[in-house]
Amino acid sequence: MKREVKSAVDFLSNILKAANLGNDQQIASFNSTLQMLLTNKFESHWFPEKPCKGSGYRCIRINHNMDPLIMQAGVFSGLNKLRMCSTLPRELTMWVDPEDVSYRIGENGSIGILYDAESESELQQQTQESSQSTHQQTDMDSINKNYQSCKEQLMSVSKENNINQLKQLAAFVYS
Secondary structure (H helix, E strand, C coil): HHHHHHHHHHHHHHHHCCCCCCCCCHHHHHHHHHHHHHHHHHEEEEHCCCCCCCCCCCCCEEEECCCCHHHHHHHHHHHHHHHHHHHHHEEEEEECCEEEEEEECHHHCCCCEEHHHHHHHHHHHHHHHHHHHHHHHHHHHHHHHHHCHHHHHHCCCCCCHHHHHHHHHHHHHCC
16 A cells, blocks of 8 residues: 555655655655555545445545645645645546555546556566576676787787797687
């Protein structure tokens, strides 16, 4: 539940931050307060095995009236109520469900996804594969650094070195 609530609250916090509604400390306070309030509210209405159960209870709604928990977090954090009401969309619906957080701005707006556990899992897998690929590339780079081409070997044999080294290298190149 923490990831879902965090993604919903981060969305709202980013809107307030982008509008310079408060200083960094106030926005951070709003974020942590709202996360706590929503987590407490949703705790007894969170059913990962049946994500739709309790969905209406977990809906965050601004419909020309501010959602009471958003207002409470804003007031507690010292944000201006009027500016907060004018900054956040007048019509906003957010659904915070197990493994999915989505929102809609306006009554007829399209639905956007803030958090999708399946996509996050795919992204983590891609990141892990990319990391492994980078690690393999690093290994190849270190092998290539240790490997000298024939030309590099020839150039590293100085005139003071034994002429036998030069002959061995020439024999190797010829073969």
